[in-house]
Amino acid sequence: MARRRPRSSAVAIGAAVALTALLALYVVLVAARATALVRTGEPVAIALGVALWVLPVVAIWFLAREWALAIDVQRMADTLAEADELPVDDLPRSPGGRVDRGAARAAFDDVRERCEAEPDDWRSWYHLAFAYDAAGDRRRARESLRHARTLYRR
Structure with missing residues (x-):
């Protein structure tokens, strides 16, 4: 397909x-x-x-x-x-196009750790937002984007 x-x-x-x-x-x-x-x-x-x-x-x-x-x-x-730092959506997907949840969780943990290590870096929050989105948590993805924007505007 x-x-x-x-x-x-x-x-x-x-x-x-x-x-x-x-x-x-x-x-x-x-x-x-x-x-x-x-x-x-x-x-x-x-x-x-x-x-x-x-x-x-x-x-x-x-x-x-x-x-x-x-x-x-x-x-x-x-x-x-x-800066060639855009998040890349290379997670495995089902034939129907759904992201593999296990792979999304594993990728999410890496991004979350980076965000915890660099809490004042808007880039880490931007990446966290896209990790939340891949994991299916749209509400937290938007919250993370809003926080990234706040840091970006500083």
């Missing part, structure tokens, strides 16, 4: 922009409905309108936060690429 080629970064960026545009359209439509409810003058409608206005504000905050992280992660990746 042939392995699928990874999507190019241009396609991934295009998809992210398209999804952001759809979310922006949704936010605008919700904000318009919220404003219409507030303008009715009815107490219940005003309360609903104000409650609906919270959703666009929260969505915009999360969207800005995620785009800022993505931009910084790309900058870190560019820096690592220039």
Whole structure:
């Protein structure tokens, strides 16, 4: 069975922009409905309108936060690429494309030890994030990327 080629970064960026545009359209439509409810003058409608206005504000905050992280992660990746230090995904996979968990755990332990030895190095946290991702722990992967970004910005 042939392995699928990874999507190019241009396609991934295009998809992210398209999804952001759809979310922006949704936010605008919700904000318009919220404003219409507030303008009715009815107490219940005003309360609903104000409650609906919270959703666009929260969505915009999360969207800005995620785009800022993505931009910084790309900058870190560019820096690592220039130094030929990007993490390499060479873990064995099943025919369906899933990473072998045993191999991921073994690779993770090596990366974690490096991170513990160099806790103030953003590069070790960046690599730890990708080790978490390979091990299937997306939440810790994002936390590690956020910590790497904090160290990177210093």
